Amino acid sequence: MSITHTDIIPRDIHFGISTHSKRHWFDGDLQKTAIVDCFSIALPEGERFFIRSLNHYADRVSDKELGAEIKGYAVQEAFHTREHVDYNKSLAALGYDVDTMEKNVCGPLRKMKNPLIRLAVTCAIEHFTATFSFATLRNPALFEGADMRYRRLWVWHALEELEHMAVAIDVFNDATRGMPAWKRYLLRTGAANGVAVxxxxxxxxxxxxxxxxxxxxxxxxxxxxxxWLLLVKPGFMRLSLFAFLKYYLPGYDPAKERDEKLIETWREWVARETDGLLVKPEQAT
Incomplete structure (x- = not known):
């Protein structure tokens, strides 16, 4: 394992989107804004699902360091959940049908009971999110023209996704260590196929x-x-596709995809841009 729990840094940042909600915040463009806002709609329910999926294995993993990583992961995801709940409240206040849209994308997650299937689905969605995060941080121009309050939130979220991008797969590999490699591969990629569709x-x-x-x-x-926006310019999907397809390589290990220089660069940016929004430990209640 090439990362440790100290590489996963939960940042308790309040972005206050609901008190500064804005239509067409992305370059004044309805469609660009819709693409990103619809991603936020899925996140609170999804992140609760991820936390439950990994916490199920927290006391079962064979590596104590991995258990510590699960805890750091859960805290990061809890902060993400809180901020995207607030974000989605702002969308509802602007007149968007958040309840219907959330039900469309998250309904199947609520029905999933098998812990290993839940874990495989978590791995797939985490990978999908990590590819979006790489695209966001490697291509700063992608969010050119975005309102800075929203941009700060998405950069913060992307950074933390890259910090914990290997945790779910590490837990999956530990949970399936007695399973034949071919069966583990089919379970992992089968879940990815279902999630993608x-x-x-x-x-x-x-x-x-x-x-x-x-x-x-x-x-x-x-x-x-x-x-055109997804595939050509700015190319949200185009910039993510190659990284997404790597998931189908046998033995795929997201820890090997970590870009430490990229992560450190954006850690500095987030620290600088959110200093006044960060809840310091001594301020936490």
């Missing part, structure tokens, strides 16, 4: 619901431009 279908469904709330008609022109 479900998330893609419901992402487009939710973008349609979101934009209709702003009176935008979702015809051919709308979807053509949306695909």
């Amino acid at each position: 479900h998330f893609s279908v419901n992402c487009f469904r939710n973008i349609s619901i979101y934009c209709r709330a702003d009176g935008e008609k979702t015809g051919v022109r709308f979807w053509s431009r949306l695909m």
